[in-house]
Structure formats: structure tokens, C-alpha cells
Amino acid sequence: MAMTPPSERIWWRQPIARIELIWIIIAFTWGLIMFFMMIYWHGAGAQNLSNEAYQIKPQVFAKHAQDMIDEYQVREESGFPVVHPPPGSDVYLIARLWQWWPILEFEKDQSYRLHLSSMDWQHGFSLQPVNINVQVHPGYDMVVTVKPDRAGEFGVVCNEFCGIGHHMMVGKIYVVE
Amino acid sequence: MSSLIDYRTCPTTGLKVDRAAEKLIKANAVAAIVFLAIGGLFGLLVALTRWPAVHFLPADMFYLALTAHGLDVLLVWIIFFEMALLYFASAILLNSRLAGPKWAWTGFGLMLVGALITNVAVLQGKSSVMFTSYVPMMAEPPFYVGIILFAVGALIGCCVFFGTLVLAKREKTYEGSIPLVTFGALTAAIIAVFTLASGAIILIPTLLWSLGLVSHIDPLVYKTIWWAMGHSSQQINVSAHVAVWYAIAAMVFGAKPLSEKISRMAFLMYILFLQLASAHHLLVEPGMSSEWKIFNTSYAMYLAVLGSMIHGMSVPGAIEVAQRSRGLTKGMFEWLRKAPWGNPAFAGMFMSLVFFGFLGGISGVVMGTEQINLIMHNTLYVPGHFHATVVAGTTLAFMAITYILVPLIFRRELMMKKLAMWQPYVFGIGVAGISVFMMGAGTLGVSRRHWDMTFADAILPFDYPSAAFLMMGLNGIFAVMAAVGGLMYVVIVVGSVFFGKKLTDDEKPSYPEVPPESAAVSHYGSSESLKIPGTAFLVGIFFTAFVLYYFVNWKYLSEIWPLS
Numbered sequence A: 001m002a003m004t005p006p007s008e009r010i011w012w013r014q015p016i017a018r019i020e021l022i023w024i025i026i027a028f029t030w031g032l033i034m035f036f037m038m039i040y041w042h043g044a045g046a047q048n049l050s051n052e053a054y055q056i057k058p059q060v061f062a063k064h065a066q067d068m069i070d071e072y073q074v075r076e077e078s079g080f081p082v083v084h085p086p087p088g089s090d091v092y093l094i095a096r097l098w099q100w101w102p103i104l105e106f107e108k109d110q111s112y113r114l115h116l117s118s119m120d121w122q123h124g125f126s127l128q129p130v131n132i133n134v135q136v137h138p139g140y141d142m143v144v145t146v147k148p149d150r151a152g153e154f155g156v157v158c159n160e161f162c163g164i165g166h167h168m169m170v171g172k173i174y175v176v177e
Numbered sequence B: 001m002s003s004l005i006d007y008r009t010c011p012t013t014g015l016k017v018d019r020a021a022e023k024l025i026k027a028n029a030v031a032a033i034v035f036l037a038i039g040g041l042f043g044l045l046v047a048l049t050r051w052p053a054v055h056f057l058p059a060d061m062f063y064l065a066l067t068a069h070g071l072d073v074l075l076v077w078i079i080f081f082e083m084a085l086l087y088f089a090s091a092i093l094l095n096s097r098l099a100g101p102k103w104a105w106t107g108f109g110l111m112l113v114g115a116l117i118t119n120v121a122v123l124q125g126k127s128s129v130m131f132t133s134y135v136p137m138m139a140e141p142p143f144y145v146g147i148i149l150f151a152v153g154a155l156i157g158c159c160v161f162f163g164t165l166v167l168a169k170r171e172k173t174y175e176g177s178i179p180l181v182t183f184g185a186l187t188a189a190i191i192a193v194f195t196l197a198s199g200a201i202i203l204i205p206t207l208l209w210s211l212g213l214v215s216h217i218d219p220l221v222y223k224t225i226w227w228a229m230g231h232s233s234q235q236i237n238v239s240a241h242v243a244v245w246y247a248i249a250a251m252v253f254g255a256k257p258l259s260e261k262i263s264r265m266a267f268l269m270y271i272l273f274l275q276l277a278s279a280h281h282l283l284v285e286p287g288m289s290s291e292w293k294i295f296n297t298s299y300a301m302y303l304a305v306l307g308s309m310i311h312g313m314s315v316p317g318a319i320e321v322a323q324r325s326r327g328l329t330k331g332m333f334e335w336l337r338k339a340p341w342g343n344p345a346f347a348g349m350f351m352s353l354v355f356f357g358f359l360g361g362i363s364g365v366v367m368g369t370e371q372i373n374l375i376m377h378n379t380l381y382v383p384g385h386f387h388a389t390v391v392a393g394t395t396l397a398f399m400a401i402t403y404i405l406v407p408l409i410f411r412r413e414l415m416m417k418k419l420a421m422w423q424p425y426v427f428g429i430g431v432a433g434i435s436v437f438m439m440g441a442g443t444l445g446v447s448r449r450h451w452d453m454t455f456a457d458a459i460l461p462f463d464y465p466s467a468a469f470l471m472m473g474l475n476g477i478f479a480v481m482a483a484v485g486g487l488m489y490v491v492i493v494v495g496s497v498f499f500g501k502k503l504t505d506d507e508k509p510s511y512p513e514v515p516p517e518s519a520a521v522s523h524y525g526s527s528e529s530l531k532i533p534g535t536a537f538l539v540g541i542f543f544t545a546f547v548l549y550y551f552v553n554w555k556y557l558s559e560i561w562p563l564s
């Protein structure tokens, strides 16, 4: 029994049943496949994080964002500036209690270097309904190159708990043809 | 020395039982169950709030209840119960006295005081930071003080366990190697030491920071070390509940592991390959390289997963062998059909095994895949996954073994046997439901730790698909079922412990049935002719589900915006 000392005292010399051995080999091989799948996707897949990130002071990040807003704002919506930056450019999205600032407008099938950082606590960038989720830290500027492949209106939900206004923290991204 | 120890002899097993160890097991188990009741109530309140049609608590109370829920169940219930298991697997199973019962009581006291301090801090409302307490969000100092005291207490408990192993070996209270169940408990205790040390490394500076003595804690460093505690402690739970599976298989069927060597190696894999697995909590954080993530999720994860997959065959396989040796050999599944489904210890254990593997295990590996994490991180998929592992897996297994411990350790007949028969099903199916529906909602993008999925108070509107609302409604219904199951457990156990018929020292309890004589089982077949077709079939289904689900999620991933 498993509750008593092993009945064969030299249990480590007991042979292993074939069926267990087969299962171990299958399971191990499967582990290898899953390991190589991640590496394979870095080459063949289109959805990978670049892991490009910098330490940055919140004020510096806010200044980058403000410069972008000043240059490329196209209109205003519910008090949020809507910014239409040129394709390929660096785009800054501020996370702070409790808003995503500003509203961004992208062109379909163009890439943008999206910078994410927080001014205060941690937040979670959750692009819906696409369902892309990345963590946003204060003091770190994370760069994700995005290439929206369909037009429409997208929500940016905060999915890291960030205090009592957490559930009101919603931003917006437009993708136009 | 040992003549001064107060022993009784267990009429069921013939083991010598140190009464000091017995008292400690009782105290830890009772404390565990009290906090399960409190934490479970908070869980119900949280689930009712996330049920859109009910939306029970106001926002501030919701976040408070969620913080309390996470702490009381994940930390307090589970670790108190694990302390009881450690003392059981050492002193009782090894036929030994407990090393340093005074220390064990000190540990117990620290844990209790710590749990109370943290609970009070949370209930005061200024520490609704979730159990993860990510900086720079700050809780009141007592919040951290309580957790640290609790951890120190648990660490003392682990030392008492190690001490008892040494003592038993020195006093030759058993022959040969320690039993497999004790080996599993040893694995859990070793991981616990690593875990608790990581906890101290990160929480002590955080406490100083909340006192204003340290000016800054890097959020990324915090998270990395915090999860060295947070994740490894889940491996403690896995080791402990797998040990419980083996224990129940042994006590109900007299089952013997297929291979001591393989099962022990599988436990060892938990120690060797898990410690860096905090990586899979950091897959979408800034500043971690892909090499680091892939290495630490696969080296450190898939081999530990392999350990679990081995147990996943070994435990039902052992039961199948035991049943077949008793003549239940018809077809593939007579052994399973005729298993004692009315015995709550077995029913709970078997459901724990199935749900842990199929729901918790598969979803965990998928979610822990570097790129796939992008479509799941911080959605309700995450709590869906871990309710399958730590509730349907660990909690249900612990509940199941309680039905055996009440008569053997508390020396009381189990009361309300009919209710006990149903309890694992009500709780197990309820929890499986909340796991599945939270995972479903998460797949549709719904955020975890979120009070209002309609975003009624947000300036910019956003609507989740209506299917997500349906998922959360179903989640609410199954949460009520799980809560009823939890309440049944508390009522049965507390009732029996305080009001059950007392058993005298040499009286055998009538329930659960005593394990059948295991002599035949130990020598069923030789390893070459071992026949477990039913188990092999079940494992085949598991593996197929695993592979399909894994690739389906790559397909989902390939449909999101290209990212680089």
C-alpha cells in the first residue's frame, strides 16, 4: 500500500511495467513538441511579443504621448483626444487611474509601434473583442508592434485590478480602412 | 524518552498514534475548515456579484470580498489543512512520536494569529489589494504582517515534519523506506520551504515600504519573486493532493502503486522542475526575453507536468489492479462501474483526479504557453483554470480524505451519511461548472477581478458579446451549487466532530468501510503482465483531449491581430 513502507524493500530494482513506460515516453515526447511549438511560432507565427521594453519615468512617457497628441489629433470624443498617427510611427497609450489616454485611430493593415506604460499602478491592456491582453507597469515602456487586420471600433478594457475605479477604465481604438 | 509519550493503538490500522500529534492534526484541520467556510462564503458573494442579473455587492465590497476570498481559501484553508496532512503523514504513518509538539503549537498559534490579523486588515476596508498585493498598490501594514506571521508559522510546521522524519528513522519506527504518501508529503514540505522563503524575501521589504521605511519597490521584481512563492505554493498543493489520492486509493482499495520507483520519481520532478515556473505568470510583462520565458515555462513546467501525467495513470491504474485482483475483471470498466461510488472518500478522490487532469491540467499548460497567454492573461480564464486545479483538485481531495480522518483521528462516527454521500457530487460538479464557465467567459475576453462587465459607469462604452453574459449567469448558478456543496461539507464535518458518536480507543468505526486486506493486491501480476486496459483507455481520452485543445488554441491565437 501507499500508506506503508514499500513491500519490496529494494523497490528501486523492481522492473517498470511496459504500459507505464510507454505512457512516460508519449508524455515526454508531447512535452518536447509543446516546447518546440513555441519556438516554431517565433519563426512561422504572426503573433509574438517583441519583448522590447525600456525603463522610463512616467513624466517622460506622458510627454511623448502629449507630443504625439499635439501633432496628430484629429478630433475629440467625450473629452478624449482622438489621434491618427502616421503608419509605422511610435504611438503612445497612457494607462492611468482610470483611463486609457488618448483614443487611437489606426489604418487597417498598417503597423504601429504601440508603447504602453502606466502613470501610477499596474493596469492591464485588454483589447476587445480581439482579445489581446498584456500587462502595463509603471516605470516600464513596453513596445508592441501591432498590425490591425480588420476595421472597426475596439474597446480597451483594464484587466488588472487597479482600485475602486477599475471597472470604469475603458479606452477605445478605431481602425479605419 | 519515548516511554513518556502518550500513545494509543489504532484499532483499524494497528498503528501507534501519538496523542500529541493527533491533537495537532485536529486543531489544524478544524482551523482549516473554519477558514474554508468563511472564504467560501466570500466566494459565493463574489460569484453572485459577477452574475449580471444579480450583481449583489457594491463595488468596494466586491473588491474587499474578492481579496478576502483569495486569502482565506488559497492561503489559510489549504495551508492549515496541509499542516494536518504533514503531521498525519509523518507521525501517524511512520508509527512515531511527533518531534517538538511545542514547536508545532507555536507554529499553529502564529498561523492563526497571522490569519486573523490579515482578515481584520482586509475587513477594515483599506487593504482591498487582492491576495497578490501587486505594488505599487499599497495595503495597510497589518495586511503584510499577518501574512508574514502565517508564513513563519507554516515554516515551523514544516520543520516539525522534517524533525519527525529524522526521529522516526533514528528510533526505527518503520522498516525500509518511507511510504509513498509520506514521500509525497516530503515533496510538498520541501517545496514549501522554498516557497515560504521567497514569500519572506518579497513581503518583508513590502511591509517596510508600506511603513514608509523603504521608498520604492520595483513592480516587476515584486511580481517575479512574489510568483516564486505564489506558483510554487501551487506545487505544494499538487504534491499534497496527489499524496491524498494515493492515500485514499490505499485506504479504500488497499491499492498499491504500479511502481514505487516511477511514482517517487514523479514526485521528485515536482521539486526539480518547478521553481522557476513563476515565468508563466510573466509571459506578457515588459522586459522578459522570449528565451527566458520559453526555457522557464517548458524546462520548469513540462517536466513537472510530466510528473502529474505519470500520477494520472498510476493512481487509477493502482485502483484498477486492486479491483481486478478482487475479481472485477469483466470488460474494460467493471472495476470502475463497481467502485464504491457511494463512499464520499472515493467519489471525491476520483472526481478530483478527473477534474484536475481534464480541466485544470490541460488549461494550465495551454495558458502557460508563451504566445497563447496573450489571449488569456488576466481574463476570467485564469480563475476558471485554477478553480479546476485548486478547488476541484486540491480542495475536493482534502474534503474526501476528511471523511476518513474523522473516524480515525477525531474518533467520532461520521454523521449524516446520506448527505455525505452526495456532498462530493454537489461540490465537485458545482466547481467543475464554475471552472468551465469562467474559462468560457475568459475566452470571450471577460476580465477577471472586475465588478461590472456592462461598464455602465465608464465614459467610453464597450459591450461584451451576449454569450459572455450567459456564461456569467451559468457561472452564478454553479457557484450556488458549489457553495451548497461546501456548506454540506462543513455541516457534516463540524457536526460529526462535535456531536458524532464517540468511539472508544479500541472500537473500529463502521464507516467508511475498513480497507480490505491488501495481501492479494500486493502481488497481483508481475510488472510485465500488468493489465490496466480501462486506465489506458481513460489516459488515451485525456491525451487526445489535451492535444486537440492545445492546437485549437493556437488556431484562436492565429486569428488575432498580428503582433511583433
Ligand code: HEM
Pocket (backbone or CB within 6 Å): B040, B041, B043, B044, B046, B047, B050, B066, B067, B069, B070, B071, B073, B074, B077, B078, B130, B131, B132, B383, B387, B390, B391, B395, B434, B447, B448, B449, B450, B479, B480, B482, B483, B486
Ligand atoms: C464556494 C466555492 C467557490 C466559489 C463559488 C468561488 C468563486 C470565485 C469567483 C467568482 C472568483 C472571482 C473571479 C474574479 O472576479 O476574478 C473567485 C476567485 C478566486 N477563488 Fe474562488 N470560489 C470558490 C472556492 C474557492 C476555493 C476553495 C479556493 C481555493 C482553494 C478558491 C480560490 C480563489 C482564488 C485564489 C481567487 C482569485 C482571487 C483574486 O483574483 O484575487 N476559490 N472565486
Ligand SMILES: [Cu+2]
Pocket (backbone or CB within 6 Å): A095, A096, A098, A122, A123, A124, A158, A159, A160, A161, A162, A166, A169
Ligand atoms: Cu487600470
Ligand SMILES: [Cu+2]
Pocket (backbone or CB within 6 Å): A123, A124, A158, A159, A160, A161, A162, A163, A166, A167, A169
Ligand atoms: Cu484596472
